[in-house]
Amino acid sequence: MRATLDLAAVEAMDAADPLRAMRDRFILPEGVIYLDGNSLGAAAPAVFNELQKAATQEWAQDLIRAWNTAGWFDMPVALGDQLGRLIGAAAGQTVVCDTTSINIYKVLHAALAMRPDRTVIVAEGDSFPTDLYMAEGVASTRPGTVLRLEGVDAPTIEELIDERVAVILVNHVNYKSGQLRDMAALTRKAHEAGALIVWDLCHTAGALPVELDAANADFAIGCTYKYLNGGPGAPAFIYAATRHHDHVHQPLSGWWGHARPFAFEQGFAAGSGIRRFLCGTQPVLSMRALKGALDIWDQVDMAAVRKKSIALTELFIQLVEARCGAYGLELESPRDGNARGSQVSFLHPHGYQVMRALIERGVIGDFRAPSTIRFGFTPLYVGYRDVWQAVEVLEDILRTGAWQEARFAVKTAVT
Amino acid sequence: MRATLDLAAVEAMDAADPLRAMRDRFILPEGVIYLDGNSLGAAAPAVFNELQKAATQEWAQDLIRAWNTAGWFDMPVALGDQLGRLIGAAAGQTVVCDTTSINIYKVLHAALAMRPDRTVIVAEGDSFPTDLYMAEGVASTRPGTVLRLEGVDAPTIEELIDERVAVILVNHVNYKSGQLRDMAALTRKAHEAGALIVWDLCHTAGALPVELDAANADFAIGCTYKYLNGGPGAPAFIYAATRHHDHVHQPLSGWWGHARPFAFEQGFAAGSGIRRFLCGTQPVLSMRALKGALDIWDQVDMAAVRKKSIALTELFIQLVEARCGAYGLELESPRDGNARGSQVSFLHPHGYQVMRALIERGVIGDFRAPSTIRFGFTPLYVGYRDVWQAVEVLEDILRTGAWQEARFAVKTAVT
16 A cells, blocks of 8 residues: 555646546536446436437437437347447447346256256355346246355355256356456356356446456446446346357247247247347337446546556555545455456445445445445546545535434434 | 218218317328328327437436436336227236237246146137237247147137136237137136136237126237337237236336336346336336327227227228229138228239239238238328328229339348
């Protein structure tokens, strides 16, 4: 830790930040330091513009014709390619559609069908739960399929991989701790055992460079409303390596995944390529908001994002430990920046109250039971001075015991 | 047919129309007579207002807090109840989420699980195809399940119902012909055979009064972007009768369907009531557009809608047959208004070219292969004079042979 770290030094970091101008593209409310973009990314005027154009021009004026004239029908694939650049996917392998949960169902089904003689799905006991719920759902439709969980059936995921494993569903970054997995290494280990692997990129897409093709990944899924800033509940995505496309069979076989959707044929015939992961008609307005967000990303260098992300999270850890070390906080995230996503979590026995007190003072992070306070750092619109100020507020809350006054708020406020 | 039907008489019908004022709530482009609201409903300023509020106030200013403060998380159920009134569903039985295709998958799965000793799904050979594709998809996950199709395995759906049938998936109105089924009678017949029934309301929700509860229906699904005007690709809905809720098991068991979604538990526990049809995070912006559209419907009497719908379609048939009868058009829809949805289809050997010519002149309907020209009549914003004018254009195109000139447009324009 640099002993001389003061506000002037922090402001100098902002002045030297190559991504600094990106902040002006986003709307951040007065009096708020927003450290929850890892849950819901911030809004941008460019997004509103897309939304307004789609609603008031295309829909209102072109009506049904807009499906063709405005390219609505092709958006899932077009946005998929646009997003693909951020996750190391060459064109034609990514499609934007539906929700993360539903996309997990599709890829797990497809993977299991590709390994018909294997019965095991491996996942993480501390995964974001919907991954596990969807794996349960898939397993319920395929008798004999079992779930093996890291942290339950063995301490590490690597120990769970053997010749009975059909597919591994794993988070690139853990939603709670921010622990980052080595994608290339775990993918290699899966393949050595003959298993397929599905990467959940919810906490890495837009947070750091992802290299799906280079890692030889099989499948990936993720959401677009966190670091990608696509808007609340924005449609999710699926990646499938080209080598698998012809072998994909998934039962959510709706008309958008048909080879000839407008021929209105009686029987299903899967479309070619990544399209066969499509199912039904997609929410155009939410898709267009996402387009506005991805257009901003077109101008962003992911290596610069990662560099700033590590610097922001490192600064936060340094300042918290230097200034709040006496107040019972314990670092939950990896200390090594290279093993960490773009978030920092601390444990505190009264974490819920501490986070309530922070939010009341305009520092928005979030809480995960039983005692995690979690702070997300989104390099496009969070600066070093934000980090400094957030720690100032945190220190004050802990030093004065102000978090204890937030107890009543805890009882009445629903989160 | 009234021999004296002239423009003055038609304008008098508009003057006496109790729904006439609703038209002002919608945006209809200059020079267009829009008879395709059965495919994509028209836009409304009230919808734009909701969308703008959700984006620029709630998302941009409240950020993550809006999930609670703006009621985003509860929207699927709240909008479901709001929509429920239009389809004869008491509160707590309807939820807005995902797509029609995905919702078909959920309800078919649930229904099959409720009839474990039965193996047959009955559907219509001339159904909108995604219903069949999804039935295929469900059947593919349940070995031994077979599909029986009306028009393929027997001439009528009634003849296909026996004690091996688990569930019947049937369209309330056929998307092509506009034929309307008797919901109460077919539901009774299904129940007499011990089968469950799923009603596809894509072409009746918002088009005519639907009485799911009164008909003792089991399940229903449908979209909200046609007669309901929810916007392009707006989220779909599911209805399930309360008596079935505790027996519903469906494999798209994501975190939004969990009994305690924010407890982040490892295992899935289905939520209570209609919530167990929820899966993943919903597209908030598209949901809010739908809210704006449903708010308009709050002020609409469905009996008045039906009365006007029959009058509009009857007028259209009368005028077309009187003025265009010599040009090879054949009525495909039922002649009896009580057996017809809110659309009229005619067959014409060069239907595609005729429809292209109509669209070029601002009369927007659509075409379904091989020879159907289809016109939807949405009583909230289509008037009797629109019908008169549409027929004038149609007559001119047929009389002059102008549709033949549209052949080149057919070759270059992709639909």
